[in-house]
Amino acid sequence: MQIRTAVLDDEPLAVELLSDYVEKTDHLTLVEASTDVYKVLKMVQQNEIDLLLLDIQMPELTGIQFMKIIGDSCRVIITTAYTEYALDGYEFNVVDYLLKPISYERFTKAIKKLDQPLAGKAGSTPQKPDHIFIKSDYKLVRIPLADILYIESLRDYIAIHTTTAPQKIMSLESLRNMESLLPAAEFMRVHKSYIVAMQKISFVERNRVVINEQYIPIGESYQAKFFSVINKS
Template identity: 40%
Template sequence: MSKINCVAIDDEPFALEIMADDIQKISFLNLVGTFSNPMDAWELIKQGKVDLIFLDIQMPVISGTQFLRSLPKPPMVIFTTAYQQYALEGYDLDVVDYLLKPIPFDRFLKAVNKAEELFRLRSKEQQNLPVVEDVNFFFIYSEYKQIKIYFDDVLYVEGLKDYVKIYIKQQSKPILTRMNLKMMATKLPSNLFCRVHHSFIVALDKISAFQKTKLLVGEKELPIGRKFAEFFEQQYQQ
């Protein structure tokens, strides 16, 4: 039975050391890295080599919640924090569990058992899926019908709370559908698209130029959010 590949992210060295020690006591966990800066874990996570993140929340470069929101297809997450006030936000982000420091080992064990159960369930579901060829399109529901959209035709997506506008090549009017931007991101390949702002996802190959705070898709200028800037530059310049 395969182990759960996990990383621990915490800007406090002592807390990171304790977490790594606890992880190594669990037979079904495989610790593949510890990081004091979430940015250093980005590439490993993006490559799909991480099944579970133990993630601190209050960190100087970027908070754990901001980091999690920036991931297009996040793995399972267990928050580890000294601050109880983030519990509701953790619930909204659909994390596996929320651990308050100092973390008793029995409470840690309960959290990782939940993660292990979820991991096995997802693995079983994946095994039961039919084998299909790679697709280059997705469907969305708009104007009372299912619309097929090719990835290559998408210029960018704009989020409007509970709706998104999908801007398509050679089409002046965007396609409007009831969906939030986070859900939209799950339909788009992370190697082709990047979230650059709270309100925008952009097709990387449609970007003609960018600066620190803005980019161009054709003649359309879009903002780059401060918390997304570093992730965007890493992904775009690969």
């Protein structure tokens, strides 16, 4: 079984070296090698990564902050030039802690540890995510899925309407990417400009859904799938 592996580091030379290690290691498939924190974060949220080689000292978001956000969404091997973060790393059940410069021999020893179960989690199944993180106004905003009413496309932005935020949450994101982040059993695209939380629908009237007194159109190309789901519920 191939392990989908990503490299995240703010140093291009480190990204290049670790990518080379991944590509010549059996059972590892390099799916991303990047200095872009938010790009890799989105891939983790979309369940596209099994193993992440993660730097600690990065300008936009530290590796520790990154691990707090993703939880146990994927396995992590820390790669850093600093020893003082070792204790923090192991609190997150990291696979290993590699100090730069990293030799290929040391890298392969870390990879062999992937066969070991997570401490205290043997036989457990991954928990269903109950939130997403969205970049808004240079911040990563945590949004519980249960709070989302609907999501609206506004040209280059999306507006996330929730039960708790006094104002809609704006993000430079696409509705297509949001659709891939959200669980299909709970959210549905009903229009080219709208995704709705199915449990938040008050009623359906003349090809429109009503959520929190807001009328949202059901696009013609989405109607068959929507009413098929509604009729089964």
